[in-house]
Amino acid sequence: MKKLMVVMAAMAFVVVMAGGAWADVTGDVDINATVSGKCNAITANDLTLTIDPATTSVVSSTGSATTVQCSKSKAFTVTAASAGAGGAEDNDGSLAGVLTGTGANIPYTLAYTSSFNGAGFGSATPTTLLNANAATVAIVDANAAEEGTYSDTVTITVEY
């Protein structure tokens, strides 16, 4: 019987000591995070213009859209440059490009997204930088075009 009492007393002491420790010790942990603004590689797709010189309407390109995924809600700016036009950077969303090839150069216009807020990564819907019909040739330029094949290389850059 004495032995049992001693054990119970010891247990009670321990419990009291432990209770005192929970009540007296507190602490805050600061967690700091930085989400950097960045973009994945641009998913680029070539565009094709099939020009009928007899056309009476603007010629629009076909192909697939060019897209990119960037940090959510961060503002980004986009520039475009046409090698055929000399490579100068444009940032107003309407690039005056030049197709070079078999015959005389053919001017065209490339419409692109000049600024946007990122939608995030993963399953977020990518932002469209260029639509499939982004490149257009005016009627007067299509009518004057010479037979043959032409091309231009456009550099699209997203800055952040």
Added chain:
Amino acid sequence: MKKNILLMAVLAAMSFAINPVFAASPAGFTSAEIKVNAQVGVSCQEIQQGAFPSPLIIDTQTPVEQSFPPSADELVRCTNGTVFTVKVSSANGSALDQTCTSGGVGNMVLKSSSWPSDVIGYTFACGGDTDGNGRFTGAGYNANKALGIGIKIAAADAQAAIAHNDYSDTVTLTITY
């Protein structure tokens, strides 16, 4: 109070100093090249059908070749720079798909509808060819290309013609490119 003003001034100066740094130097970029390819096709289109005065007044007594310009030239539009030829056929003559040149195509015949055996030979020319060999160059769809059609009747054929007022022929022009 003096301290507060000083602090605000320092803060303002710092903000002016920091802003230009952000504007001039983006933190990073991603870039890609896109190829824009174009194909321009070849085509031709008749813009105006050629016509001659009706009737042509043929002088049977003149000793020289008679030339008859059209009342309306044949006008076409073709892809800029495209070389094309014009083939000529006569409904009454034996000319069939002859290359039309500024020198003219023979074996063309005007026939009397009331006296089919009465015919007058003539030459059909395309004076607008680029090199005299029947080759034309398209001027694009912004500009008409005139073929420069014309008819010539040799003095001998005119002098031998029998008087009728119903001679005719139908000329078919075919553009080849």
